[in-house]
Amino acid sequence: GENVEQHPSTLSVQEGDSAVIKCTYSDSASNYFPWYKQELGKRPQLIIDIRSNVGEKKDQRIAVTLNKTAKHFSLHITETQPEDSAVYFCAAANNAGNMLTFGGGTRLMVKP
Amino acid sequence: DGGITQSPKYLFRKEGQNVTLSCEQNLNHDAMYWYRQDPGQGLRLIYYSQIVNDFQKGDIAEGYSVSREKKESFPLTVTSAQKNPTAFYLCASKGSGNYGYTFGSGTRLTVV
Numbered sequence: 001g002e003n004v005e006q007h008p009s010t011l012s013v014q015e016g017d018s019a020v021i022k023c024t025y026s027d028s029a030s031n032y033f034p035w036y037k038q039e040l041g042k043r044p045q046l047i048i049d050i051r052s053n054v055g056e057k058k059d060q061r062i063a064v065t066l067n068k069t070a071k072h073f074s075l076h077i078t079e080t081q082p083e084d085s086a087v088y089f090c091a092a093a094n095n096a097g098n099m100l101t102f103g104g105g106t107r108l109m110v111k112p
Numbered sequence: 113d114g115g116i117t118q119s120p121k122y123l124f125r126k127e128g129q130n131v132t133l134s135c136e137q138n139l140n141h142d143a144m145y146w147y148r149q150d151p152g153q154g155l156r157l158i159y160y161s162q163i164v165n166d167f168q169k170g171d172i173a174e175g176y177s178v179s180r181e182k183k184e185s186f187p188l189t190v191t192s193a194q195k196n197p198t199a200f201y202l203c204a205s206k207g208s209g210n211y212g213y214t215f216g217s218g219t220r221l222t223v224v
Contacts, residue, residue: 032211034212036215041218041220042218043202043215043218044202045215046212093211098162098206100213102155105154105155107152
């Protein structure tokens with residue numbers, strides 16, 4: 001089955017700096033890679049996703065890159081703000097998309 | 113709750129009791145999932161159902177049971193066989209052709 005590893009487990013940045021979270025996956029058949037943001041005590045919410053037919057996708061201050069050859073994908077947050085502080089999860093799914101496998105999560109702390 | 117509702121928000125269980133967590137969605141989604149999240153940890157899959165009257169065990173199904181008698185509902189029972197049930201439980205759903213999961217707001221279960 002699929003295995004998704006996520007690094008780092010915690011990340012502390014100064015407000016205004018960039019943050020990068022990296023994930024690797026094992027199943028070469030995976031072709032859908034979403035990222036979720038979970039604030040303390042709340043539900044995960046989809047913030048951006050990418051399919052394997054593109055290498056990069058951007059949405060304002062967040063971007064995701066995908067390297068299919070190396071089987072890794074990354075989340076980039078620029079100009080971080082305190083409200084970006086949360087736990088971020090990456091995930092991977094195969095063609096059917098019925099089963100997401102999640103990474104272990106990254107706790108991002110943005111210091112004002 | 114974005115079309116998927118979990119209840120109750122907080123639940124207390126005595127030793128030896130079975131408790132049932134509710135998950136209802138009005139998104140007309142075929143697939144539904146239950147995840148367990150321990151403090152500071154990632155999401156672990158308990159059970160999932162891709163269609164009415166069918167469900168499959170996830171990675172940590174022992175001590176849990178589910179049913180899927182209606183498309184809208186996927187209740188999770190935490191049985192007395194689950195020795196360490198204190199955790200945050202998240203329900204999610206996914207529509208066909210839509211790869212992203214929608215999560216409920218979660219139920220925090222505590223053993224007293």
